[in-house]
Amino acid sequence: MQDVPIRDTVIRLGQFLKLAGLIDSGAxxxxxxxxxxxxxxxxxxxxxxxxxxxxxxxxxxGRCARVIPG
Structure with missing residues (x-):
């Protein structure tokens, strides 16, 4: 599992998937x-x-990412 820091207190799922590198695009x-x-x-x-x-x-x-404070 990878830890992915975010700047704010919340992030939308679609944005997080891209930030974490689990997905390549919004589409x-x-x-x-x-x-x-x-x-x-x-x-x-x-x-x-x-x-x-x-x-x-x-x-x-098969990959996981956890939201952590940035």
């Missing part, structure tokens, strides 16, 4: 999230705009 994030391929804290998340906070763990394609 890919939209598709992957909509297809149920992304998890937040172990549960499938279908909302690209889901607000993530410090400590949340995002998973995609």
């Amino acid at each position: 890919e994030a939209k598709t992957e999230i909509g297809d149920g391929m992304v998890t937040v804290n172990g549960e499938v998340e279908l909302r690209r705009g889901r607000q993530l906070v410090v400590g949340d763990v995002v998973g995609h394609a």
